[in-house]
Amino acid sequence: MQNYRIARAAQLLGVSDDTVRRWIDQGLLRTTDAVPVEIPGDALAARAVALADEPVDPIDALSSARNRFVGIVTRVQIEGLMAQVDLQSGPHRIVSLMSAEAARELRLEAGSLATASVKATQVVVDVPKV
Secondary structure, three states, X not given: OOEEEHHHHHXXXXXXXXXXXXXXXXXXXXXXXXXXXXXXHHHHHHHHHHHHHOOOOHHHOOOOOOOEEEEXXXXXXXXXXXXXXXXXXXXXXXXXXXXXXXXXXXXXXXXXXXXXXXXXXXXXXXXXXX
């Protein structure tokens, strides 16, 4: 299982280091006994999913997403020749279908750090009404 230091966890969750420390103090993120403190990948993945379920203020939606999403793998489901990999990148959930062989070669599991690259022929950009 991969562990993350506070600064990296904060970056992946899109929050400040102090917010991550508060979540640790509040029991919302468990840590290892390592010094310095580290957060287990599966705990970080669970927090990323919980954050994605929280309502988003549309006023903060003044950006167009890029085509690379760095995040935490939250689920890997392998059946037969295919695998479904769920990745949480801030408030964005990305689902990838790939060969089971590729998922195994990449050693994907909940808590793994990964980057999803998306190629699309259409991109929709929305901004809030003024």
